Amino acid sequence: MVRSLSETELKPVTWEYAVQAKGLRVKAGRHLAVTGLDLSIGVGVHGLLGPNGAGKTTLMRALATVLSPESGTLELLGRPVQERGADLRGVRRGTGYLPQEFGYYPKFTVREFVEYVAWLKEMPALAVPVAAERAIARVGLADRADRKLKELSGGMLRRAGVAQAIVNTPDLLLLDEPTVGLDPEQRLAFRELLRDLGADTCVLVSTHLVEDVVASCTDVVVVHTGRVVWQGTPGQLAERGGTGDPGDSAAERGYSALVRQARREAGA
Numbered sequence: 277m278v279r280s281l282s283e284t285e286l287k288p289v290t291w292e293y294a295v296q297a298k299g300l301r302v303k304a305g306r307h308l309a310v311t312g313l314d315l316s317i318g319v320g321v322h323g324l325l326g327p328n329g330a331g332k333t334t335l336m337r338a339l340a341t342v343l344s345p346e347s348g349t350l351e352l353l354g355r356p357v358q359e360r361g362a363d364l365r366g367v368r369r370g371t372g373y374l375p376q377e378f379g380y381y382p383k384f385t386v387r388e389f390v391e392y393v394a395w396l397k398e399m400p401a402l403a404v405p406v407a408a409e410r411a412i413a414r415v416g417l418a419d420r421a422d423r424k425l426k427e428l429s430g431g432m433l434r435r436a437g438v439a440q441a442i443v444n445t446p447d448l449l450l451l452d453e454p455t456v457g458l459d460p461e462q463r464l465a466f467r468e469l470l471r472d473l474g475a476d477t478c479v480l481v482s483t484h485l486v487e488d489v490v491a492s493c494t495d496v497v498v499v500h501t502g503r504v505v506w507q508g509t510p511g512q513l514a515e516r517g518g519t520g521d522p523g524d525s526a527a528e529r530g531y532s533a534l535v536r537q538a539r540r541e542a543g544a
């Protein structure tokens with residue numbers, strides 16, 4: 277049974293930054309993967325870049341309130357989340373999350389899956405069918421809404437994952453490698469969707485594809501060994517690289533230069 281909401285939970289909360297982290301430390305298993313991270317992001321599309329093991333997934337999981345911070349402060353949608361009695365339900369209602377690997381019931385259809393998540397997000401029952409229909413259409417799966425998840429290709433499954441993340445029109449949308457497995461046409465459509473969502477949502481999207489970031493992000497966040505080592509626009513990222521840095525584009529060279537510098541500074 278779904279319990280009714282308390283007065284505190286219903287009180288409107290305002291914020292300038294959907295995510296505000298200061299000195300954030302988060303463990304992945306026993307390993308401290310986020311090691312003192314400062315980050316403030318608001319409405320827009322923020323690309324999260326970093327080498328394998330930099331802590332991107334762990335950070336995403338903390339922002340999705342799946343992992344609790346070890347220390348530091350974390351405010352999500354204007355609510356402090358590290359304190360006892362924090363309004364995690366309020367944060368979760370306003371958040372959409374596509375994990376790197378997500379679990380699902382293989383026999384659910386796309387529609388059932390997306391509606392189920394809408395229900396978990398405590399959306400009003402009457403609003404659910406239309407919201408699910410819209411989310412499914414936005415990821416280009418309208419013609420497959422009644423197909424079972426187990427019958428979908430990897431790229432289609434990923435798109436169903438994005439649909440469940442946006443069904444509640446979240447204020448904070450966390451997408452962990454959403455473009456993995458998408459064909460070139462779908463990747464282009466997805467970039468457009470991201471730009472569209474970023475007009476009124478704080479979107480944090482983790483990816484290894486610098487070109488995706490340049491095409492659809494207003495802001496780039498580079499992490500290394502669990503910290504933010506650089507934040508700026510895609511244009512500023514492109515300016516960071518030189519001809520000696522590896523990469524096929526100015527932005528890729530800029531990213532390589534930043535990672536090299538972070539490695540040098542970390543003494544690795």
Ligand SMILES: Nc1ncnc2c1ncn2[C@@H]1O[C@H](COP(=O)(O)OP(=O)(O)OP(=O)(O)O)[C@@H](O)[C@H]1O
Nearest residue numbers: 304305306307309327328329330331332333334335
């Ligand atoms: N359950 C775990 N137990 C121990 N260490 C872990 C665990 N999960 C992750 N780690 C370690 O934490 C660090 C950060 O991992 P994380 O998955 O957050 O990085 P990432 O930037 O998302 O990497 P990738 O780009 O490969 O997805 C890595 O060194 C990883 O080996």
